Amino acid sequence: MKPALLEVMRMNRICRMVLATCLGSFILVIFYFQSMLHPVMRRNPFGVDICCRKGSRSPLQELYNPTQPVPGKALQSLRTEVAPCRLLQRPCVRAQHSASRRSHALVLHWQLELSNTAVLHQMRRDQVTDTCRANSAVSRKRRVLTPNDLKHLVVDEDHELIYCYVPKVACTNWKRLMMVLSGRGKYSDPMEIPANEAHVAANLKTLNQYSIPEINHRLKSYMKFLFVREPFERLVSAYRNKFTQKYNTSFHKRYGTKIIRRQRKNATQEALRRGDDVRFEEFVAYLIDPHTQREEPFNEHWQTVHSLCHPCHIRYDLVGKYETLEEDSNYVLRLAGVGSYLKFPTYAKSTRTTDEMTTEFFQNISSEHQTQLYEVYKLDFLMFNYSVPSYLKLE
Numbered sequence: 001m002k003p004a005l006l007e008v009m010r011m012n013r014i015c016r017m018v019l020a021t022c023l024g025s026f027i028l029v030i031f032y033f034q035s036m037l038h039p040v041m042r043r044n045p046f047g048v049d050i051c052c053r054k055g056s057r058s059p060l061q062e063l064y065n066p067t068q069p070v071p072g073k074a075l076q077s078l079r080t081e082v083a084p085c086r087l088l089q090r091p092c093v094r095a096q097h098s099a100s101r102r103s104h105a106l107v108l109h110w111q112l113e114l115s116n117t118a119v120l121h122q123m124r125r126d127q128v129t130d131t132c133r134a135n136s137a138v139s140r141k142r143r144v145l146t147p148n149d150l151k152h153l154v155v156d157e158d159h160e161l162i163y164c165y166v167p168k169v170a171c172t173n174w175k176r177l178m179m180v181l182s183g184r185g186k187y188s189d190p191m192e193i194p195a196n197e198a199h200v201a202a203n204l205k206t207l208n209q210y211s212i213p214e215i216n217h218r219l220k221s222y223m224k225f226l227f228v229r230e231p232f233e234r235l236v237s238a239y240r241n242k243f244t245q246k247y248n249t250s251f252h253k254r255y256g257t258k259i260i261r262r263q264r265k266n267a268t269q270e271a272l273r274r275g276d277d278v279r280f281e282e283f284v285a286y287l288i289d290p291h292t293q294r295e296e297p298f299n300e301h302w303q304t305v306h307s308l309c310h311p312c313h314i315r316y317d318l319v320g321k322y323e324t325l326e327e328d329s330n331y332v333l334r335l336a337g338v339g340s341y342l343k344f345p346t347y348a349k350s351t352r353t354t355d356e357m358t359t360e361f362f363q364n365i366s367s368e369h370q371t372q373l374y375e376v377y378k379l380d381f382l383m384f385n386y387s388v389p390s391y392l393k394l395e
Contacts, residue, residue, distance in 0.1 A: 132312035229322035
């Protein structure tokens with residue numbers, strides 16, 4: 001009898017051990033799958049906990065198939081206005097229903113706004129596609145792009161973004177933003193980054209630095225965007241910045257002296273040496289001179305957007321405009337999942353080139369030269385839906 005009792009006790013111990021082992025294994029399996037479904041959180045550069053990009057929605061998915069999250073304002077309204085009453089009295093119930101309707105209307109307004117924004121950007125994409133198709137002989141002179149054509153496309157690996165920067169279209173601030181986004185904690189406030197540092201090539205990675213397969217993968221998978229501006233307003237802005245500011249001696253030496261030598265009769269030796277007093281009429285004459293275009297490509301500050309970013313070869317997902325700069329920029333940041341804590345920097349616009357200023361600069365340009373200059377930038381006007389300026393006297 002005693003051996004039988006000992007045997008039973010031994011079997012009970014074995015069963016308990018087996019049960020404990022199974023239970024422990026089951027718990028480990030649960031923890032494993034939890035870790036797979038909920039990746040480890042990491043601290044982002046701005047002090048906000050966000051999940052790693054892997055497993056989350058990309059900007060491209062948010063653009064073409066938005067989740068339409070409830071915005072903070074509507075969410076706060078839902079939490080405060082529809083708070084449960086302590087006593088189910090009729091006035092309280094009516095207040096709940098009224099607050100609920102208001103919050104519902106706010107959410108519907110937000111979703112409508114998102115829908116309108118999506119339609120707007122679809123129209124902009126269609127405009128580019130239609131212009132490329134209608135002007136294929138001009139827009140597709142080159143059938144294949146080389147890596148050197150991609151040096152203006154800045155890549156952010158962490159947020160799967162590709163930004164084609166266009167000088168004189170807020171590119172300094174957008175480069176600052178890209179440094180914050182791709183800096184992995186090195187930068188937090190874009191406006192703390194000096195303007196000259198934003199233009200240091202080594203601070204940003206561009207698409208031409210990748211292999212051909214890597215380039216193709218990113219062009220297919222990342223959200224590609226650019227910002228454009230009324231072509232002649234951008235041109236006058238470039239002229240004012242590069243030829244009327246005394247500190248831009250490098251532009252005066254490289255381009256100013258050349259322009260004066262070719263376009264100014266009886267130029268003084270001082271003007272030929274310094275190149276710092278180029279007139280706008282001389283600048284325009286230089287741009288439309290066939291010799292200029294045969295000699296070398298335009299400088300990036302006055303090069304056409306379609307030559308810098310190749311929108312007829314690269315399908316951009318979003319075309320932002322200088323005229324709606326903050327709105328479009330913050331939309332990009334929202335798609336990237338950082339809109340709650342990173343905004344496009346606001347800045348004083350007192351020195352910016354306006355349409356009225358551009359009109360004044362073109363008053364002294366002959367109708368012949370205006371017509372020739374419009375032909376140079378015509379594709380940008382058409383592609384990005386800018387009408388022919390009213391001040392132009394085209395032949």
